[in-house]
Amino acid sequence: MWRQYRRGGWCDAGEVGADAVRSLLLSAPAPEDGQSARLHLRGARITGALDLADATIGVPVRMHRCSFEGPLVLRGARLDAVEFVGCDVPGLVATGAATAREAKIVDCTVAGTLDLRAFRAGAWLSLDGSRLEALPGRPAMDAESLSVEQGMSANGLRCGGAVHFNSASVQEYLSFRGARLLGPEARLRAPELVVGGSLHLDRGFVNEGPINLYRASIGGSLHIEDATLTGHGTGRGQTALGLVCATVDGNLQAGEGVRVSGCIDLRDTQIRGTVNLDGARAINRHGPAVKAFRVQVGGDLHARDGFVAVGALELSGARIGGSLQLDGADLTGHEGIAIRARNLVVGARIDCSGGFIARGTVWLSSAAVGSRISFTGAAILTSEGEDALILRRAGAPELSLRLHEAPVGCVDLSFARFGVLRDDPATWSPVLVLDGLQYDALPGNADIAERLPWLMRDPAGFVPQPYEQLAAQYHRIGRDADARRVLLTKQRRLRATLPLPHRLWGLLQDLVIGYGYLPRRAVWLLVLLLTLGAAVFSVHHPSPVGDGPYPAFNAPLYTLDLLIPLTDLGQDRFYAADGPLQWLAVLLICAGWLLATVAATSANRVLRRN
Template sequence: MLSYDELTSSEREVWDAFPEGHRVDLRTGVPEEDRVAASGQWGSGRTVRATVIVALLLGANTVQSGAVGCLRLVGARISGHLNLAGAQIAHDLWLEDCWFEEGVDLSGASTQSIAIVGSRVPGVEAGMIRIDGRLDLRRSRLESGSASPFHRRVTALSLINATVSGAVNLNGAEITAPGEWAVSAGGLVAEGGVYCADGFVAHGEVRLMGAQLPGGLHMRGALLERPGRRGVALALDNAVASTLDFSDGFTANGTVRLRGARISDNLTFERAVLNGPPDGHGPSLVALLMQAVDFDFTLARQPSAAVDLRGAQVSYLHDNEHSWPGVVELDGFVYGSIKVDEAGERREAVGRRGSVAHRLGWIRRSPGYTPQPYEQLASWYRKAGHDDEARRVLLAKQRHRRHTLPRAARVWGHLLDVTVGYGYRPWLAGVWILALTLLGMLSFSTHAPTPVQRGEGVPFRPLVYTLDLLIPVGGLGQRSAWYWSNDGLQWLAYLLIAFGWVLTTAVIAGVTRALQKN
């Protein structure tokens, strides 16, 4: 148990100020001397032992009646290990511009608001903490310490299964754990949201898997770096948030993973940069099964690696010319509306010149053939009242599918395409029939056929005879009454009969397919 006589002068100042929550500032007022980077030169006059801070927070100096105790310390060197694991803390803690010789352990603690602002800390362990207030680590530098025998990974900031009734403020902080986890906060519940803006930098993976963030995650302008093969810069698997803000220069040098994340409002990457893993192995964005209302993917430049949106569902999609890399996984991606960003203005993509060709090129960035992206795009056009564009999309789907079929099926597919456009261009059959009718009429009118029975039957009419050959069902009485002694014209008659069957079969198959799709 600490006694007052054992305290240094700076520690006594902190001790005396605590009961009424007064602020103790140990800075000299000289900027060069007060910089945290120069803390190695801070002597005993600016040093406060961690055990003194622990003792005060656990009730060593009784708070006076009518006062609110609070530990407020600025510009101190904290010596020793600040260990408050499992503690029940009834007072706020505010440490500003301090330099910690060792890490801070708050795991399992129950406490009021905690602020470690503008400070340098070897690491903060706060797993399972319960904070009735906010956690403020603004402008602080957190660096991972050495790994323990019980933990394979080193984490600079651990908030695993932590509960914070206010916000987690990491604005301007720099968290370093190269090759490891800079932030490990799986299962975090932050009612007021998590703020990582204003120059936030993380060297190492930021993990918020399964986090509950009613106040959202705000990473405007943040820089995330995760070196290594298949490096993940940010993992938000199965997280639930009101909004995810990765805008205004947000840069991820590693994969951003939103697998199964559910965003009740806005997910934005406006003017963001997604570089993917530095070694080129792995995608830039994985949003498999992600759900969001508004998905703004208007990036500052094209992602360097693939984007995976398989199974994702959004109500509104915003994109621009920089949004899509060479590979985009779209199988199962469902959207209700698409808007494009042009010259800073958001406009409906449907009905714009070149819209269909652009969107088909987008779909063809998916590896292999999958029908759902075509069906989804056609459905979007159809709901917007653009049936012609929808048919163009479905025709493109059939043409893409044809490349996956056996040779015989591909031949039949080509025939359907040329004759009736797979049923989405039925007018082509009329063009073929008209062309063949003109060919037959002109050819047959140059010669006289031989009657099957002389003096009997209907008079020869080249037009009616040609139509009789092209129509495979029923008859007009011409085909059975006349034949040709000229081999060339007889073979032309056979060819027209064959074309008649092919056209009729193609029309039936194509129209049936079109009716099924509509």
């Protein structure tokens, strides 16, 4: 061993005492001329405990397929480079140790905690293919405050317990591709982790416990494709993926092949790129599947193409710079809520079309969307008496509500504001709340015969504003007759809510002049009374009154003088009906006053509105 050390060659040793190895490294002989000293052991069995605590070793140490009888202690050591490949170690303690160059613990089996607390790797660190078996109550790996100057890979790592990366720092990438954290104590704890590049938890990564990345900073993307994550609850440190108050400068890739049992928690996290959940499955039967309150996404948030969630999708207060795309998603809510996204801000569009299914309420109240909200072909499945879609106080240039089928639950559009409202009468909910809804256009399907029933589905009964809004829409497109019909319907429905005297007065206005919206009705009534009076008085002339002289009697003018109040056509001052004709005259005078009063009232209402 000493001879090969001086030559820098490999030593195929059998059994070697730990003290001999320690003595060699601490009392290193000079290398042979023209050689570089190295400790290269292959296939050795090292008896005793190899304790190199606080040692300074200036040569590379490489051990392949070696077995250690006792733990390997590197606490506080200063090393050039270390490489353990295929070794069996009952425990490895490297707390506070540092290497000037790379450190490799590859394809090794460590029975006990791999202790890398405050360990510093001057180049890269590799744990690929190693197997870590934790002792009861202890983590499989403890790398708190670990520092790696370049990248770190733990691809194919097998851990029978928890992995701690609290406050660790890796300057380039950190990869756990194909790693498996198994057992009842399995978890990945990495609060305040700093990774300069991307973090990979993909390509068959399995974690049977929660992942805690609270306040982590990831300079690249977070990759979780083809991974299986399991959480224990929805509290802090219990979620399947806890990326809370974190920063991701790239994308969050958690799409095809991702299987999550538990909650994905993205609260208060900033993701400057895109969030991709396309094709993922997130199952949480005890709470939200995705909890992303106040998350900030610079690009799009995709959850399409077979994305399945059992548990609510929580996006209240989220800000998405691009689009929220849920087309083809299948959501089954928790406690009746499929999507809760109050005060959501989306720069482009919300797309819930193309086979989107929500089994529970879709709650988008006060959402602000830059382009369009689309539910074309979507199905929202709720029970009678529940809310299906809540867009209260939401706003967007366009809303498409051409659903696959009419929802049973209530659709609430109260106080929302849309530029274009596209819907289909065949898919209207039987319960529609339209109070305060504003829109600029109803393209293609604004037929008055269909729209009037649209206004009569509010569970609160009669609400005037939707009638005024629809009438204004018809005025804008030049359909004044339809606008008057809407306003007339509004007055008739209002009448049903008034006390009896007001209802009677309203009924009279309706019969006489249609509340001012059917003025021809008053004209025809006037013509009818004029014809009746002229016919009767032409046959039975009224008697002259006064001293004369008398103008020639004219039956039509006399009838008009009785019918029109506050006018003088020179007839009723000189002639007076007597006998039974008096009752006809009284009828004409009363009808004239009623007609004038009703017409004035209705005209005043119309003029005030316009």
